[in-house]
Amino acid sequence: ASLNDYYESLKKVLLENNTGYYGLISRYLYELDDNTLNEIIGDRKIIFAGFNAMTKTEENIIVRLIQNNKATILWDLDEYYFNDNKQEAGIFARDFFERNKNIKEIKQNFLGRKLIEETKTINIIGASGAVIQTNALQLELNKESTNDKSDEVIVLSDESLLIPVLNCIPKKFEKMQVTMGFPFSKTTLHQFLQHLFAFQNNIKKNEQGVYFWSLKRLLDSELIKLILTKEELKCLLKWKNECISKSTYYININDYKYFEEKHDIYNFLCTISTRWLNNEDCISSIKKILRIIYQKVKEQDNTYFILNQISIAGRIINKIDKLISKYEQIIQISDIETLYRQSSLEMSINLKGNHDGIQVMGLLETRNLDFKTVHILSVNEGILPQSKNANSLIPFDLRKFHGLPTYNNKQAVYAYHFYRL
Numbered sequence: 001a002s003l004n005d006y007y008e009s010l011k012k013v014l015l016e017n018n019t020g021y022y023g024l025i026s027r028y029l030y031e032l033d034d035n036t037l038n039e040i041i042g043d044r045k046i047i048f049a050g051f052n053a054m055t056k057t058e059e060n061i062i063v064r065l066i067q068n069n070k071a072t073i074l075w076d077l078d079e080y081y082f083n084d085n086k087q088e089a090g091i092f093a094r095d096f097f098e099r100n101k102n103i104k105e106i107k108q109n110f111l112g113r114k115l116i117e118e119t120k121t122i123n124i125i126g127a128s129g130a131v132i133q134t135n136a137l138q139l140e141l142n143k144e145s146t147n148d149k150s151d152e153v154i155v156l157s158d159e160s161l162l163i164p165v166l167n168c169i170p171k172k173f174e175k176m177q178v179t180m181g182f183p184f185s186k187t188t189l190h191q192f193l194q195h196l197f198a199f200q201n202n203i204k205k206n207e208q209g210v211y212f213w214s215l216k217r218l219l220d221s222e223l224i225k226l227i228l229t230k231e232e233l234k235c236l237l238k239w240k241n242e243c244i245s246k247s248t249y250y251i252n253i254n255d256y257k258y259f260e261e262k263h264d265i266y267n268f269l270c271t272i273s274t275r276w277l278n279n280e281d282c283i284s285s286i287k288k289i290l291r292i293i294y295q296k297v298k299e300q301d302n303t304y305f306i307l308n309q310i311s312i313a314g315r316i317i318n319k320i321d322k323l324i325s326k327y328e329q330i331i332q333i334s335d336i337e338t339l340y341r342q343s344s345l346e347m348s349i350n351l352k353g354n355h356d357g358i359q360v361m362g363l364l365e366t367r368n369l370d371f372k373t374v375h376i377l378s379v380n381e382g383i384l385p386q387s388k389n390a391n392s393l394i395p396f397d398l399r400k401f402h403g404l405p406t407y408n409n410k411q412a413v414y415a416y417h418f419y420r421l
Helices: 003-016 022-030 034-041 056-067 088-099 130-143 159-168 188-205 212-219 222-227 230-245 253-259 263-273 279-297 304-326 333-345 396-401 407-420
Strands: 046-049 071-074 152-156 176-178 181-183 348-350 358-362 373-377
Touching: 003 022, 022 056, 034 056, 056 071, 088 407, 130 159, 130 373, 152 159, 159 176, 159 181, 159 358, 188 212, 188 222, 188 263, 188 279, 188 304, 188 333, 212 230, 222 230, 222 279, 230 253, 230 263, 253 263, 263 279, 279 304, 279 333, 304 333, 304 348
Parallel strands: 046 071, 152 358, 152 373, 176 358
Antiparallel strands: 181 348
C-alpha cells in the first residue's frame, strides 16, 4: 500500500466518525461551495487579525469569505521586510498580495515604518551555555528601575530554559505570568519513569535479583529528593553507602527489610523492584508508583508543578491501558515503553501566574503582542531559526515539487515573528 492509500483510509474513517485533525477540517471547509460556507457563518462577520503564514486551504477560505463580505483581514507588517524581496520575513505577505490582487483590503494601512524610524536600544550579549545566559538575564533585570513590569517580556527560543529562567528572576519581580507550557519530557517525573523502564529491563536479564547499580541510578534521580523527607533521604543514603562499602552487586526483596520501620521507603522499593511479567503488571505497577508519589507530595508546600506531572503521566498511562485492552495480542512491554516515550513528547505542563507581572513566553506565543522591553534568549543558529531537520516522511525535493512547506518556510515564519516582536 502507498502513503496515499493510508491517507484515504484514515480520511474515510475520520469523516465517518465526524472527527478530523486540523488539516482535514480546513480541507473539508475548502471543498465546501460558497453558499454552504456563507450559511455556516450566518450573519456574523469574522476579523482575521495578524495572520502571516497561511496554508493554501486557509488562504482560500479567508479570501472567499472576504469576497463574500463575510470577513476582513488586518495585517501587522513593516516596510523593512515587506518591501525588500531579500527579507524572508515578508515572503508570506508578499506572496499573498501577489496572488490576490483583486482583494480591496489596502495593505498600506497596516504597513508601518517602526523598524526603520523608531528609536530603540539593542544590547547583544554573548553568553556560552544556558547557565551563563540565565545569569546574564538576571544581571539585566537587576539593572532596571521601572516599576511597570507588564510591558516587559522574557522570550525563550529554547523552551527547556524555562525552569532555570524562573529560578533566576530577581525577588523584586513579585508577580510573573508564564504563557507557555513546560515540556513534560523535561520533567523529573518523566526522567524517573524512563529510568524505571531501563531498570525493569535489567531485572529481566538478571535471575540473581536486582542489579544494585541500576537501582542506585534510579534512586539517585531528582524525583526521589522531592518526594522523601530529609530523614528518609538520610536513611536511604546510609543504606546505599553500606551496600557500596560491601561491594554489593545484587539486591533481593528481602534486603529491603532494612527499611521495615520506614514503611514508605519499603513499600516504594518493593513496588519498583517487582519484576513485570506482562502488560498488566507494567501498567498496574506504574499506576501504583504514581499513587505513592502523589501521597508523598500532596501534603507538601508548592507542589503544583509535581502534581501536574503526576496528572499528565497518569493520562498517558491510561491512554496506553486503553490501547492494550484493544490490541492486547500485539502489544508487548517494550511497546509500552515506546508508546510512553512518544506520548510524553506531545505533553506539556501549564503554569500559573499573574497577568500584571513580567511575562515569560516562547516566540510563537508573542504573536500580535507588543512590549516596551524584550529579552530574547538563545538567539543562536539551530534554535532561532531552528535547524533544518524536518520530522516528515516526505523528503525535501518532493515537498518543494508539490508546493508543500519546507524548512525555508519555517525559518521565514520565525524571521517574521522575530522582526514583528
